[in-house]
Amino acid sequence: MSGFAHALRQLARDRSALLGLVMVLIVVLAAILAPVISTHPEAVWDMNPANRLKPPDRTWLLGTDRMGADIYSRVIYGARITLLIAFVAVGASLLIGVPIGLWAGWNELWIGEALMRISDVFLAVPQIVLAIAIAQTLGPSIENVILALSVTYWPWFARLVYAEVRSLKHETFIEAAIALGVPQWRIVLQHVLPNVASPIIVRTSIGMGFTILTAASLGFLGLGAPPPAPEWGRMISESREFLPEAWWYALAPGLAIFIVVMGFNLLGDGLRDVLDPRLRRAHDR
Numbered sequence: 001m002s003g004f005a006h007a008l009r010q011l012a013r014d015r016s017a018l019l020g021l022v023m024v025l026i027v028v029l030a031a032i033l034a035p036v037i038s039t040h041p042e043a044v045w046d047m048n049p050a051n052r053l054k055p056p057d058r059t060w061l062l063g064t065d066r067m068g069a070d071i072y073s074r075v076i077y078g079a080r081i082t083l084l085i086a087f088v089a090v091g092a093s094l095l096i097g098v099p100i101g102l103w104a105g106w107n108e109l110w111i112g113e114a115l116m117r118i119s120d121v122f123l124a125v126p127q128i129v130l131a132i133a134i135a136q137t138l139g140p141s142i143e144n145v146i147l148a149l150s151v152t153y154w155p156w157f158a159r160l161v162y163a164e165v166r167s168l169k170h171e172t173f174i175e176a177a178i179a180l181g182v183p184q185w186r187i188v189l190q191h192v193l194p195n196v197a198s199p200i201i202v203r204t205s206i207g208m209g210f211t212i213l214t215a216a217s218l219g220f221l222g223l224g225a226p227p228p229a230p231e232w233g234r235m236i237s238e239s240r241e242f243l244p245e246a247w248w249y250a251l252a253p254g255l256a257i258f259i260v261v262m263g264f265n266l267l268g269d270g271l272r273d274v275l276d277p278r279l280r281r282a283h284d285r
Helices: 002-013 015-032 071-107 110-124 127-138 142-168 172-179 184-220 232-242 247-275 277-284
Strands: none
Touching (some): 071 184, 071 232, 071 247, 110 142, 127 184, 184 232, 184 247
16 A cells, blocks of 8 residues: 555656646546536537537537537537547457466467467557558447457557566566465466556556547548547548638547547656656666
8 A cells, every 4th residue: 555655646746647647537527527518418419500610609619510510519528439439448458468468478388479479460560550451341330449449459468468477477476486386376366467567557548548549540531430429530530621711620629639648648658657666766766
């Protein structure tokens, strides 16, 4: 508990990490409170051509889109879709990649090596290219975006955990536990997994931002949530033919993507500085 409290104190001293945390919390709270804080919740999915492409004013805080929908309300509700995709995709990648990395790194069997070679193949192909191929094959939908992102991101966790476990196996406390006859499953769960938790947490935070950016890219290409869902990437794509006159059309979803991605990246950098013992020792010196 004292180590956790120390980590929180260290994180509180990092202004960039705190800024990132605030940015993430703003987006999360906006998604949770969308029905309360949106000014025109009824204008998120409904079309109203009479209000088409109105600039920002007191009635329409961020203007309206080509269908007359309130952009502010659509961006707020779009946060729900974006965070849902990111949390589920990264969570699924964790559930796939971490056990594979643990098993392959601890046992060092040919099957584990084969799984690592498979992960290398995935890592050799840019994630966005592979995600586009999968989403294009399956068709545009939120479920297919989550599947595409999960399939393309689990190798990052598998490779990370595999390398950490291989390194930990030669530590004195692990060798002592083996010599004492402690069951291997207990060593992995009670000694190995807690010691690889820090890099997993950091990778998860940074991966959230990267996954959101990739999901927005898929939406921009028309491979994300189908209309009229308020998906940020699709909103930017729809705004292209009205630029630069309707400048507000792309500005709002673009800023939303920037805020949440930057927030997760700043938070991930701060967590890395706090949780990585090598960086912490260098900082203390």
